[in-house]
Amino acid sequence: MKTKILIVEDQFIEANNLKMILTNAGYEVCGIAPSVEEAMGLIELEKPDMVLLDIHLRGPKTGIDLARTLMNRNIAFVYLSANSNKQTLDAAKITNPYGFLVKPFRERDVLVMLEVALYRYHAEQKSIQHLKKPVLPSGTEQTGFKDMIGQSRAFMAVMDQVKVVARSETSVLILGESGTGKELVAKATHQLSDRRNKPFVVLNCAALPAELIESELFGHERGSFTGAYDKRVGKFELANGGTVFLDEIGELPLDLQSKFLRVLQEREVESIGGKRKSVDVRVIAATNRDLEREMANGRFRMDLYYRLNVFPVLLPPLRERQEDIALLANYFVDVFARRMNKNVKGIAAPALKSMLAYAWPGNIRELENIMERSVLLANAPMITHVSLPTDNNKDSQAAPGDQRIKTITENERDHILAALEKCGWKLYGTDGAAKMLDINPSTLLSRMKKLGITKKVATKDF
Numbered sequence: 128m129k130t131k132i133l134i135v136e137d138q139f140i141e142a143n144n145l146k147m148i149l150t151n152a153g154y155e156v157c158g159i160a161p162s163v164e165e166a167m168g169l170i171e172l173e174k175p176d177m178v179l180l181d182i183h184l185r186g187p188k189t190g191i192d193l194a195r196t197l198m199n200r201n202i203a204f205v206y207l208s209a210n211s212n213k214q215t216l217d218a219a220k221i222t223n224p225y226g227f228l229v230k231p232f233r234e235r236d237v238l239v240m241l242e243v244a245l246y247r248y249h250a251e252q253k254s255i256q257h258l259k260k261p262v263l264p265s266g267t268e269q270t271g272f273k274d275m276i277g278q279s280r281a282f283m284a285v286m287d288q289v290k291v292v293a294r295s296e297t298s299v300l301i302l303g304e305s306g307t308g309k310e311l312v313a314k315a316t317h318q319l320s321d322r323r324n325k326p327f328v329v330l331n332c333a334a335l336p337a338e339l340i341e342s343e344l345f346g347h348e349r350g351s352f353t354g355a356y357d358k359r360v361g362k363f364e365l366a367n368g369g370t371v372f373l374d375e376i377g378e379l380p381l382d383l384q385s386k387f388l389r390v391l392q393e394r395e396v397e398s399i400g401g402k403r404k405s406v407d408v409r410v411i412a413a414t415n416r417d418l419e420r421e422m423a424n425g426r427f428r429m430d431l432y433y434r435l436n437v438f439p440v441l442l443p444p445l446r447e448r449q450e451d452i453a454l455l456a457n458y459f460v461d462v463f464a465r466r467m468n469k470n471v472k473g474i475a476a477p478a479l480k481s482m483l484a485y486a487w488p489g490n491i492r493e494l495e496n497i498m499e500r501s502v503l504l505a506n507a508p509m510i511t512h513v514s515l516p517t518d519n520n521k522d523s524q525a526a527p528g529d530q531r532i533k534t535i536t537e538n539e540r541d542h543i544l545a546a547l548e549k550c551g552w553k554l555y556g557t558d559g560a561a562k563m564l565d566i567n568p569s570t571l572l573s574r575m576k577k578l579g580i581t582k583k584v585a586t587k588d589f
Contacts, residue, residue, distance in 0.1 A: 300439045546564050
């Protein structure tokens with residue numbers, strides 16, 4: 128039985144183009160409505176499975192008004208949007224759509240987004256019993272999920288998204304705070320794709336000076352600039368046939384964003400001093416920045432954002448994955464106990480209770496580092512104390528009810544201070560606080576200023 132789709136769009140040419148794309152792909156388009164009023168009549172008559180919904184329509188009501196009705200009737204919908212302002216987009220997001228399609232439409236983007244939206248909708252209608260089964264690092268059928276641990280609903284929802292998008296060729300944008308596991312998700316997407324036997328090439332855009340990123344990405348010819356003594360092959364060419372993962376894409380300089388856009392649109396790269404070449408790569412990007420804000424401030428190209436944002440995957444912070452904290456902590460205990468050849472079996476209940484009360488501003492990376500230290504210091508099979516920033520660097524075990532729970536901002540300040548103290552207040556270099564926290568030094572300085580942390584001695588050793 129064909130999936131019935133209603134198009135709510137007041138521009139005839141765009142609506143008709145959408146209809147042709149959907150019909151050719153095997154969907155049944157049960158009508159085109161230019162207004163909310165006409166759409167309501169068709170919904171009552173045709174009972175569509177999915178509605179493609181423009182935000183700005185004829186008449187006094189908008190697509191957002193209709194979306195609220197669709198939510199109440201449990202009908203899936205995807206927004207069709209041009210260059211709407213941030214206020215309109217924020218209002219649209221509140222209605223929890225199953226996706227956004229940005230005009231002008233490309234056939235591939237339309238079909239991928241529709242497949243994803245329908246998958247998400249049908250998954251929500253099924254029993255959530257399968258979400259109780261944890262994804263373990265080994266012994267599972269999904270080998271692409273190696274080292275990804277969790278059983279929370281938020282975590283499993285991400286895994287479902289990865290399984291859907293992995294088998295397509297569309298670009299993926301992974302969003303989330305530092306330390307949430309964005310590179311692991313990128314690796315899983317690659318491993319579950321048809322490109323799994325081809326290269327997986329990683330570049331952290333925040334780890335290199337701006338003047339070196341172009342050469343790293345696109346390569347250069349010998350003699351193309353001062354110091355170019357040899358030819359260099361860029362990341363896109365190295366990944367030919369496979370996947371390029373660009374971490375911290377929000378740090379990519381504006382002048383390189385247009386060259387990157389050409390890779391996405393034309394599948395071509397141009398090395399410094401060289402000619403254009405065709406490449407076959409799948410692009411996965413990640414950022415902890417708010418790209419919509421960066422776009423509004425002129426620091427990120429709108430066309431690049433929309434090309435990347437066909438399939439966004441939002442990773443939840445660890446504080447929103449309470450069910451996974453014990454699972455992850457015990458996994459890391461096992462890893463480090465084996466590595467250090469120590470007889471450490473697990474975490475005692477009081478220590479685990481304090482961990483559950485902590486906000487984990489550094490997310491999984493912070494948890495991993497703290498568990499490594501805890502195993503190193505353990506002198507018994509069970510870890511009875513975990514030193515957290517909320518302990519104010521004291522060696523006392525504090526139960527969650529014994530003190531006021533700090534705000535996320537306070538925890539972030541404590542976390543940065545702890546890193547600075549450990550590094551002797553050195554910000555830069557391989558043993559600096561920025562490296563330890565896995566953030567750009569300029570971002571660290573900005574956070575210190577906002578949090579009122581006074582810089583003591585900050586050497587710039589590399």
